[in-house]
Amino acid sequence: MTEHYLKAIILDRSSWGNQDVLLTLYTKELGKIRASSKSMRKITSKLSGQLPIGSLATVRLVDNGYLRLVDALKEEQFDLTDDTIKHLYFLDEVIPFNQPDRDLWYTIYEILRSGVITPRIYGHLLGLMGFIPQEGQLICQGCRANKVVYFDPRDIMFLCTNCSERGISDIEKYIKISD
Ligand SMILES: [Zn+2]
Structure with a gap:
């Protein structure tokens, strides 16, 4: 013990x-x-x-x-x-x-x-935790557009504004990580 x-x-x-x-x-x-x-x-x-x-x-x-x-x-x-x-x-x-x-x-x-x-702080934390690759660009996992604005913490998914609005779960659960 x-x-x-x-x-x-x-x-x-x-x-x-x-x-x-x-x-x-x-x-x-x-x-x-x-x-x-x-x-x-x-x-x-x-x-x-x-x-x-x-x-x-x-x-x-x-x-x-x-x-x-x-x-x-x-x-x-x-x-x-x-x-x-x-x-x-x-x-x-x-x-x-x-x-x-x-x-x-x-x-x-x-x-x-x-x-x-702020969204910037979320971006920074996700970087520290290794969710954001050091190299290469983040892409939306819904449509592969390169303008990622939201992060879905339950599914560990990055999304653009369009895809987050079409999301199955409510937008309240998404985290804004960029302006
Ligand atoms: Zn998208």
């Missing part, structure tokens, strides 16, 4: 079973991870208030083959604007599990703190 004591950005939380909560955390040391917490949904749970989406918390995790959160202390709450909420959704979809990357962690922390999340 190992114990971890880490700073984590809370990307997502969802209910799991009757009482448990499943958290998606982004940490410097372990990368993106999932951890469960027992009884967090009880109204009286002290832990629950320490772990809202879009906050930075110090967490204590016990590793028994799966990660269980046993304690947490909220350190910072990022402003939850529409832009920040969309950014958390993007990170939750795109960051790979269990691949720590300190530079990327600090970059994301600074972006969330500033609350300034």
Whole structure:
């Protein structure tokens, strides 16, 4: 049994079973991870208030083959604007599990703190994460036009404006990565 004591950005939380909560955390040391917490949904749970989406918390995790959160202390709450909420959704979809990357962690922390999340910043992050090739031009995966404007984080697809408007999923889920 190992114990971890880490700073984590809370990307997502969802209910799991009757009482448990499943958290998606982004940490410097372990990368993106999932951890469960027992009884967090009880109204009286002290832990629950320490772990809202879009906050930075110090967490204590016990590793028994799966990660269980046993304690947490909220350190910072990022402003939850529409832009920040969309950014958390993007990170939750795109960051790979269990691949720590300190530079990327600090970059994301600074972006969330500033609350300034422009199409250029999304383009930059996708480059850092290796989704955008260093050489050659990005092309729309719908029509092969070379004017890519949107990124679909669920399908990892780059799209032009026309194809994004024709998309099967709603445009709210697309990320604008260029003007
Ligand atoms: Zn297209």
